[in-house]
Amino acid sequence: MAENSAKRLKMDHGAVVIGTHNGHFHADEALAVYMLRKYIPTYSAAKLIRTRDPKILEGCDIVVDVGGEYDAARNRYDHHQRTFSTTFPDRETKLSSAGLVYMHFGREIVSRRLSQPEDSEQVGLVWRKIYESFIEALDAHDNGISAYDSAGLEAAGLKKKFSDGGFTLGAMVGRLNPNWNDVLPEDPVEAQAAEDKRFELASQRIGEEFDRDLDYFTAAWLPAREVVAAAFAARREYDPEGRIIVFKSQSAPWKDHLYTLEDLEPESTKSVYVLYPEKPTADAKWRVQCVPVAKDSFQSRKPLPEAWRGFRDDELDGISGIPGGVFVHASGFIGGNKTFEGALAMAKKALEL
Structure with a gap:
């Protein structure tokens, strides 16, 4: 498991390094990075490098959403390979980097919040529920999977009655990228620093929404289970x-x-x-x-x-x-x-x- 292999990470002068791609960013890697740094102690003080250079990525302790490799034993979590088809247990949606990181580290995140063993029933319930209610939508968005069968909708003659503004979790992060006509620094180093600053803002923003889900499902939704069960009985x-x-x-x-x-x-x-x-x-x-x-x-x-x-x-x-x-x-x-x-x-x- 990645949780165990994380203990064997190579250190670069004492600093753990998370790698992801530069350029246009998306909700999946923004959340993946946030979850690692916020909830997994190994990565709490990790340095973030955004690059597509294979040599630089090879030196990173964990890589998400880039590199063309999914290997949890090596802490590599990309999903763009032609052969990639991994899904969350008992779900059909192909994972993105958010789903991959959550599948491998989510139990630890929930376990720490509930102060219960990772293999407990309560941890399993919340781990699965957060995936279905939050993470899966990001996986689908990044992989171009619609919530409804478009062919079926067309055959039924169903159309939207109004525009919802396209406001999804993915769109919320996407709008934090630079506009096409924004003036960017001419110096490549300065331009990358400005882009990284935007990514950090996006990661924090989607992370805050994840925090709210984690808080709700551990502190409110899970305790409600006993209340509903008693009323049902x-x-x-x-x-x-x-x-x-x-x-x-x-x-x-x-x-x-x-x-x-x-x-x-x-x-x-x-x-x-x-x-x-x-x-x-x-x-x-x-x-x-x-x-x-x-x-x-x-x-x-x-x-x-x-x-x-x-x-x-x-x-x-x-x-x-x-x-x-x-x-x-x-x-x-x-x-x-x-x-x-x-x-x-x-x-x-x-x-x-």
Whole structure:
């Protein structure tokens, strides 16, 4: 493993050297460099050299995104070779330098944050989740892989309804490169120094986003797993078929965990509504949220009744026949009631309609 081979790195006058390419930079090597320097002690004080000179790269202790070689034993992590086809375990997207570095060093990063062994279940869960939620998008972007099958979209006649500005993680880094008409220093050394300064800014910027993901999935997402599992286990207390999930004290990030738990019981009826208090106090109002057909979908498995949508307070009470109504969103994906009993009544009645 690269983690072990890192201990055998050759030192250049006491300095460890990370090598990557110069010229136009991308999100994958910017993040790869950041992860190594921020989270792996061996590289915390590493010098960065950006070059395409094979002789200089040969002297680097670790090389990412350049050099035409993937060999973890030698700390070489390029993905541009014609024969390269490596993917993250159980995923289909070909890796970039970000994915390669994360695949080999990510467990160590998560392990240090959780203070748990690298082979623990919790470390494995977060390691995989961060890849799927963050790193994989960079791998796809750098390898020119679309999130959707373009031929399938064309065949279905589907087109974008509006421009999203092309703002992706990769684009965020890409815009930090010089513009085509920027005036650059004439001296090659000065020009390279200016380019390296831009790269350092890009590496820090994409790294900050990675930090936020790491913080979220270790400090919030992972602890939510137990909360969701407890609510899922108690789901038949509120509906014989288990279609209503209740978080008694406060809500937690539930979608990922709920879908995972459902997958473990494929024969069970799918959850339809999730109930939770707006805040963890005794007088809190309650929400009734519909479970989406998929995590990122705006389509609900069963929206709240059409007749309730867009109404509030007394009007909603009169239409639904349930006192304490606060609102139902115009799209029917969420509603509210002043009490838990009222929210539960809304969910049960909605199941019947």
